[in-house]
Amino acid sequence: GAGVSQSPRYKVAKRGQDVALRCDPISGHVSLFWYQQALGQGPEFLTYFQNEAQLDKSGLPSDRFFAERPEGSVSTLKIQRTQQEDSAVYLCASSLATGGGAGKLFFGSGTQLSVL
Amino acid sequence: AQRVTQPEKLLSVFKGAPVELKCNYSYSGSPELFWYVQYSRQRLQLLLRHISRESIKGFTADLNKGETSFHLKKPFAQEEDSAMYYCALRGGATNKLIFGTGTLLAVQP
Numbered sequence: 001g002a003g004v005s006q007s008p009r010y011k012v013a014k015r016g017q018d019v020a021l022r023c024d025p026i027s028g029h030v031s032l033f034w035y036q037q038a039l040g041q042g043p044e045f046l047t048y049f050q051n052e053a054q055l056d057k058s059g060l061p062s063d064r065f066f067a068e069r070p071e072g073s074v075s076t077l078k079i080q081r082t083q084q085e086d087s088a089v090y091l092c093a094s095s096l097a098t099g100g101g102a103g104k105l106f107f108g109s110g111t112q113l114s115v116l
Numbered sequence: 117a118q119r120v121t122q123p124e125k126l127l128s129v130f131k132g133a134p135v136e137l138k139c140n141y142s143y144s145g146s147p148e149l150f151w152y153v154q155y156s157r158q159r160l161q162l163l164l165r166h167i168s169r170e171s172i173k174g175f176t177a178d179l180n181k182g183e184t185s186f187h188l189k190k191p192f193a194q195e196e197d198s199a200m201y202y203c204a205l206r207g208g209a210t211n212k213l214i215f216g217t218g219t220l221l222a223v224q225p
Contacts, residue, residue, distance in 0.1 A: 003159070031211060042120075042202050042215035043160070056212060091160065095211075103148050103206045103213060107160040 004108035006092050012114045013082045021077045021111045023092030031095040033105065034067055034077050038088045046090075049075060082115045089113070118143050120205050122216035129193050130224050137188040137219050139177075139203030148206040149179055149186040150213065155199045163188075163201070173197070193223045 005024040013019050025032050031050055035043035036059075045059040051072035060067070064082075069075040079086055089112050093105035119142040129135055141147060151163040164172045166179040166186060177188045186203060200220050204213040 033212065035215075040125075040217075042122075042217045043213075045212045045214065048210075048212055050211075056210060059212070093160075103150055103165060103204075104162050105152075105213065109159055 004092055004094050004106050006108035006111050008111060009109065010112050010114075012116065015082060015084060015115055017082050018078065018080045019082055019113065021079075021090050021113070023075045023077070023108060025073065025075070025092070025094030026096075026106055029094035029096050029106070031097070032069055032075050033093045033095075034075070035091040035093065036088045037091055037110070043091055046077070079113075082113075084115050087113055087115045118205055118207050118214045120203050120214055120216035122203055122219050124219045125217070126220045126222065128222045128224060131195055132192050135188075135190045135193045135197070135221065137201050137203075137221065139186045139188065139216060141184050141186065141203075141205045143184075143205060143207045145207055149177070150204040150206070151175070151177055151186075151188050152202045152204055152215070153199050154202070160202070193221075195223045195225060197221060198223045
């Protein structure tokens with residue numbers, strides 16, 4: 001595709017609902033990252049995949065957050081029992097390389113999650 | 117701990133004036149530093165990285181390990197430079213980038 005695609009673009013959830021956010025990375029990109037960006041803040045790292053392996057999930061704020069990338073391509077970030085503090089823009093990024101080349105990330109447009 | 121500090125939330129300059137966006141980092145080893153930019157209604161995108169030692173759109177940034185800084189500079193600002201700028205750090209074996217809180221650059225006509 002032309003770039004990293006994320007859906008939905010906007011999501012409004014009632015507190016306590018489960019949500020699933022989708023990321024379609026650039027074809028062939030090995031590395032995939034999820035970031036959370038609260039209003040007025042920089043992107044905060046959530047988790048990292050290399051192909052289908054989740055190599056780093058140190059940024060996931062609680063066990064309500066779960067991410068998967070079962071076939072090494074599309075990834076889903078799931079948030080269970082959403083809370084108001086989960087309201088943020090969730091960014092997905094992919095990178096062709098690992099190691100030294102992994103710093104060049106291609107970002108999606110993000111999913112803006114609002115929890116009421 | 118790895119940390120990136122951008123002390124200015126907003127930097128407002130006039131067209132043609134020099135620009136310096138400050139970035140300081142905390143990391144004990146040898147870091148990789150990046151500047152990402154987000155123009156209005158566009159995606160976050162890479163502007164430049166220190167290992168390339170390149171100039172993109174007239175911007176340059178030099179890694180100063182003594183001062184742990186990676187300031188972004190441009191001698192003559194243009195209105196189209198108005199955007200949100202984020203400094204980012206990648207350190208060690210991890211592939212994740214640590215971002216600063218960003219600086220909004222507003223270039224006035």
